[in-house]
Amino acid sequence: MSIERIFKPYIVQSGGYKGGKSLDALSQDQKIYKLSSNENVLGSAIAHDSLSDHRLNIYPNPTPDHLYQALERFYNFELKANQFVAGNGGSDILQMLVMAFLDPTTNCIISNPCFGPYKMFSQWMGAEVRDVPLKAPNFALDIKGILSAINEQTRLLFLTSPNNPTGTYISKEELDRLIPRVPDHVVIVYDEVYYQYADQEDYTIGLPYVQSGANLIAINSYSKAYGMAGLRIGYAYSSEVIASYLRRVLRPFLINTVSLSSAISALDNSTFIKSTKSVVANQRTYLQDQLDKMGIKHWKSQGNFVLIKTDYDEQTITEKMLDHQIMVRPAGNFGAPGCIRVTIGDQEATEATITALATILNKKL
Template identity: 50%
Template sequence: MEKGIESIFKPHLEPKEVYKGGKNIPPSLKKIYKLSSNENPLGPSPKAIQAIKSVLDQIDLYPDQTDIRLREALVKDFGGKLAADQFITGNSGSEVIDMILRAFINEGDEVIYSNPCFLPYSVFSRWYGAKQIDVPLREPDYELDVDGILNAITHRTKIIFLTSPNNPTGTYIPKSVLEDFLERIPKNIVIVLDEVYRHFVDAQDYVMALPYVLKGHNIIGLNSFSKTYGLAGQRIGYCYTTATIANYIRLIHKPFLLPLTSIEAAIGALNDHEFIEETIRTVRIGRAYLAREFEKLQIKYWPSQANFFIIDPPLPEMEFTDKMLDEGIMVRPVSQFGAPGKVRITIGDREANGALVNALQKINPHPKR
């Protein structure tokens, strides 16, 4: 029955949980270490800063109508293995997710994802009326449930989200598992492989989407400039896929989509090889250090291939988060990501990691033996 203006609202947009990003650093007289948002521990790429400064006197003008200059820079970054028309860029990896869903999903179609995972997979798919199918990662190690996903596929399944390394668990999908999965799924399903944290991986059996794009699989590799390149504030991301899929998605790519400063910052960052290498080195050293300290403190954690850890805190998650903030450390409870009771901690620089360990020692001074 018609109820005024409410009759024109889409029923699948009824009020539900929405994605909430990490909090900003609160005002404080003491130093606060923000280890809650997986940002770059070294700050932004110096070449990106230089590139932004070089165009500040041009921000009264419209930016590039297309993203071709950035796509050409990505071609170079990928060693010429892909063509420029195989890349799609957007204002953050999250917007690229939205673009993919907008391109492929009709109301009633199905999207599969595996909690714990990045919340926008489910939140954004709801916007387009998709039926959301959660096939949880297998505990206790948060492994991909390949058989569970295969059993969940129906004729309405359009997109399957995979993440490697996964946010918030830090776990990854081994090459053999991914290849087995790709061989067994129907060919009319699009796989989105979120590989935003790929630069931090040192596992020998890790694999990106790239070789499978080159083989013609319906797979999309999702990436961002927020982590490795230190450009979270510029909101720029991209994906790559087959030319057929990319040119289809490009049909809904808006002109003048990327701000001038974002285009220049991304191109500059791609060329900042020294900064990229130092970022990766800092994260990997910090990751090994924190794993050792978690062991000493007997804090349960999951081995990570990303720039963060998920832990089982010694106190209830919100109490732990508040006590850590009292000690000057911001961390992220991740119940919203499908990991109730767990907390995610970003790997910082040497100073931040040391402060984190000191705070943990104060909160949990006598771990059970």
């Protein structure tokens, strides 16, 4: 008997997650600008203390209550501690959500180009994934299309703002048009892991919608602005009722001791977040201006990355960029074939990116 016959068919059919290249895969002698995973190139919001400062021989708290209390303070008590759920990164929470809501009788809605795991995790549950693509030319949300794709079996609607990989965002006005029309058997997963980088006036996080009673779960991460991708921690907030059920699928001792204390202390480091936001905003504007000047197609971004389209196919341009020590991400897996996604770094990384693109594409600077 072939082993495939006993695996769940959804797992056998899944291609698995194709992440960005790791630095380990490359020669150690060369300086590489790693601009492929939207990490914080400037460092981390926490001081790197010694592991021996932690009592690693004992389990952490079974539930991360101290983090929930710290988050309650961070949100100025506009949310209560019992509205939060923490996980090993935003991805872990997304997986908890599909586990809690999806099965082979249900469906969810995504809007490509978007974060690949929405589809992959949902398919692992055997659920149908309905794609209502973002609309050309500017990747606008197709509100009408989403509303007509929802049926009695729909359980999750994934919205991302700012969106990965496009960098576009959903305006408050669009959310106000969509959210009240989503039936109450559908939960909106509002992925705001890049919210710190959004600076448009009509951008909003999910908080006001949770407060007004919408079925909405906002996803947050420490991997991006906080610069803590290696610690694997993130959190969601929603209504108390939704959070209480989600906590039932939390594995005990899920958040490790080091991540837990780091996540709590990072919330106090508003100085780091402020300087990250300022560097990213400046470098993003500079990069986009230079791309405009060189006539290189891209989309205006509200994230710490920019989606770029060239005449090369995505693998070729990715390899050519690596020849210039710039590691970028081909965006085909995220539903944007032919494009690359470049993370915003510091001035030096931006200059290196611009020079590489100008050389490869034979553009005048």
